[in-house]
Amino acid sequence: xRLIVRDLGLTDYVSVWEAMRVFTDSRQKNTLDEIWVTQxxxxxxxxxxxxxxxxxxPRDIPVIxxxxxxxxxxxxxxxxxxxxxxxxxxxxxxVRMLVSGIEESIVDVxxxxxxxxxxxxxxxxxxxRGKKIGSLGLxxxxxxxxxxxxxxxxxxxxxxxxxxxxxxxxxxxxxxxDCGGPSDLSLVxxxxxxxxxxxxxxxxxxRRKGIGDSLVA
Numbered sequence: 001x002r003l004i005v006r007d008l009g010l011t012d013y014v015s016v017w018e019a020m021r022v023f024t025d026s027r028q029k030n031t032l033d034e035i036w037v038t039q040x041x042x043x044x045x046x047x048x049x050x051x052x053x054x055x056x057x058p059r060d061i062p063v064i065x066x067x068x069x070x071x072x073x074x075x076x077x078x079x080x081x082x083x084x085x086x087x088x089x090x091x092x093x094x095v096r097m098l099v100s101g102i103e104e105s106i107v108d109v110x111x112x113x114x115x116x117x118x119x120x121x122x123x124x125x126x127x128x129r130g131k132k133i134g135s136l137g138l139x140x141x142x143x144x145x146x147x148x149x150x151x152x153x154x155x156x157x158x159x160x161x162x163x164x165x166x167x168x169x170x171x172x173x174x175x176x177x178d179c180g181g182p183s184d185l186s187l188v189x190x191x192x193x194x195x196x197x198x199x200x201x202x203x204x205x206x207r208r209k210g211i212g213d214s215l216v217a
Contacts, residue, residue, distance in 0.1 A: 001033070001091075003202035005193055007209050008038040013045065013064055013075060016083070019211050020146040021067075023085055027144060033091075035196065036083040036148075036211070037189050040075035044163060047071050047137055054164040061159055068137035068147040070124070071167035078155030078175075080189055082196070083148040088140065091200065095140060099124060102149050105195045106134040112191065113181035125166065126151075131174035135166060151192065152176065154183035 008016065016038060023034070044055060044063045047070035054072045055063055061074075075081060088098065103119045106126045110117040110133070117126050117133060126134035134151045152175035160173045177183040197205055 001202045002204045002206060003197055004032050004034040004206045004208060005197075006034060006036045006211060007189075007207070008036055008211065010077060011038045011040055013040045013043045016040075016211075017064075017066060020083060020085065024141055024144050024146045027085075027087070029087075029090070031087070032206075033087055033202070034085040035193060036085065037193065038081050038083070039077055039079055039185065040081055042074075042076045042159065044072055044074050044159070045137075047073075049167070051167065054167050055162075056164065057162045059162065061162070066137075066147075068139050070135075070137040072163050073135050073137065073150065073165060074159045074163065075150060076155055076159060078153055078185065080151045080153050080185055080192065081148070082151070082189070082192060084138075084145055084196070086145045086200070087143065088145055089143040093200075095138065095145075098138065098145060099136060101199050102136055102196070103134070105192065105199050106149065106151060108195050108199075109188070109192050110176070110179075110181065113176065113179075115176070115179045115181050123166070123168070128174050128179055131172045132165060133174045133176065133179070151188065153181075153185050153188050 042061050045066045050071045107117045154177040165171045
């Protein structure tokens, strides 16, 4: 299977969210699956399960209500965001299999940096010594996924103190750099894309810059 991998650079959250929705609603049965790699300008995003009380003190950072699953989280420069636009029916995947595959891929990438990470049964995401380093938030429409994952690499973690991350009071966050891993976002992005593509059995990667026309298989 072929996979398009798009490097979007630093982006505004809302514009990418809208592009994901347009892509998902307009894709055809032969449209190739895509992974979008980005980092966002500072923003809090509130998922469909989010509660207002979990946004404690946003101050100068905007809050966006989104259509992904989950609760509130923070995105900012230095955080790797990877969106997975997959046709789950064609890949014979259900949501649980998708979530497990994403989490396992993050754990495997971190293991390559000698960082021991774990998954938690009742708390989606990836953790290092009890601190959260990777988060997930997905949406499935017409049998196709969009949204995806965020992995803290080398960022300012202070804004997480202004919320209850993922709805958990006092949850602490970590990042790759502070765990002894690389701070180069491009390096981590390349490693994660390679592991994700292997896990989900893609055999050929087509790399693109920016958001453009989709290809057919």
